[in-house]
Amino acid sequence: MFQHILVAIDGSKISDQALGAAIEEARVWKGSLHAIYVVETGLFSSLPMDSTWEIMYSMLEQEGNTALEAAREKAKKHGVRIETSIRQGHAGNEILKAAGEIGADLVVVGSHGKSEVDRLLLGSVSSFVVSNSPTTVMVVRPRK
Numbered sequence: 001m002f003q004h005i006l007v008a009i010d011g012s013k014i015s016d017q018a019l020g021a022a023i024e025e026a027r028v029w030k031g032s033l034h035a036i037y038v039v040e041t042g043l044f045s046s047l048p049m050d051s052t053w054e055i056m057y058s059m060l061e062q063e064g065n066t067a068l069e070a071a072r073e074k075a076k077k078h079g080v081r082i083e084t085s086i087r088q089g090h091a092g093n094e095i096l097k098a099a100g101e102i103g104a105d106l107v108v109v110g111s112h113g114k115s116e117v118d119r120l121l122l123g124s125v126s127s128f129v130v131s132n133s134p135t136t137v138m139v140v141r142p143r144k
Helices: 013-029 051-077 091-102 116-122 125-132
Strands: 004-008 032-040 082-089 106-110 136-140
Touching: 004 013, 004 091, 013 032, 013 051, 013 106, 013 136, 032 051, 032 091, 051 082, 082 091, 091 106, 091 125, 106 125, 125 136
Parallel strands: 004 032, 004 106, 032 082, 106 136
Antiparallel strands: none
């Protein structure tokens, strides 16, 4: 049923659970799996473009590379091929843009980001994706 699956990850525990769900869907349906990490540049829009901005961006990009490497290892462990990418911009927009580019028929997201502060500052990325996606979205909630 799902042949092209996109999962959004941010290095949080809930995004790791979303990755697990996406891997399982890809395995069951023998579909392709794509993982995306978005460096949310909207956080920096009011900061002057100086070395502070570059340092913060570099740290977030490094965090993204680490999260994507962990995703590649987890997918490999489960026998699923995965393609990964880092983008920058508004997370919700970038997730939907990537979904369109790969022809995703399933987008998997965690129910929230790394912290409640992220949710207050950025709004809910998962809500944005659910509200604006033309395709099926799976929202993974935390396990209790």
